Amino acid sequence: MNKKSKINKVMLSISTMTLSLGAIQTNVSAEEKVPYNVLHSKPVGIEKPVDEIGHVSKVEETLSFQERLKVGDFSQRPASIMKSSEVKQIKESYSMADLNKMNNQELVETLGSIKWNQITDLFQFNEDAKAFYKDKGKMQAVIDELAHRGSTFTKDDSKGIQTFTEVLRSAFYLAFYNNELSDLNERSFQDKCLPSLKF
Numbered sequence: 001m002n003k004k005s006k007i008n009k010v011m012l013s014i015s016t017m018t019l020s021l022g023a024i025q026t027n028v029s030a031e032e033k034v035p036y037n038v039l040h041s042k043p044v045g046i047e048k049p050v051d052e053i054g055h056v057s058k059v060e061e062t063l064s065f066q067e068r069l070k071v072g073d074f075s076q077r078p079a080s081i082m083k084s085s086e087v088k089q090i091k092e093s094y095s096m097a098d099l100n101k102m103n104n105q106e107l108v109e110t111l112g113s114i115k116w117n118q119i120t121d122l123f124q125f126n127e128d129a130k131a132f133y134k135d136k137g138k139m140q141a142v143i144d145e146l147a148h149r150g151s152t153f154t155k156d157d158s159k160g161i162q163t164f165t166e167v168l169r170s171a172f173y174l175a176f177y178n179n180e181l182s183d184l185n186e187r188s189f190q191d192k193c194l195p196s197l198k199f
Helices: 002-032 050-054 065-071 096-101 104-113 127-134 136-152 161-177 179-185 187-197
Strands: none
Touching: 096 104, 096 127, 104 136, 104 161, 127 136, 127 161, 127 179, 136 161, 136 187, 161 179, 179 187
């Protein structure tokens, strides 16, 4: 009997220690869940937004932009108007025939918004490529746009420069192997490309 009571006492002390350690652990883990360095703000509507506090004009925000210009309220910018070309859906791929059908403005906007490998027959010589590269207006538009984008690109936004470069590289490649485009190999055409390559 004495042996049984000793075992019971040991078991009771072990269970008591386990419970007390468990309570301590729960208390510590609850303290760890409290976030540090958290900015506590009041719910929306109770506190005035910072821009309302700094805004001294009593002009209603529903006035048109022209009316706000008259009273000198520049708190809101006018809604930007999307160009029709931005609304136009970008296709998965383009052929040289598609690029031939575009006017110069559509061409540079399209080339600026796609990757060079979306042009399916870029380095292939065919009648559409021949017509595209023989069009001096289109070629000059590509060169001018490359020069413009080359002067404004950033490390985060390449402005589609790769596509313009590949279109010009394709022109030189096809002109080297095909006599029909030999005028692209002339020094005068290459000199036109130099300003766009200085970016």
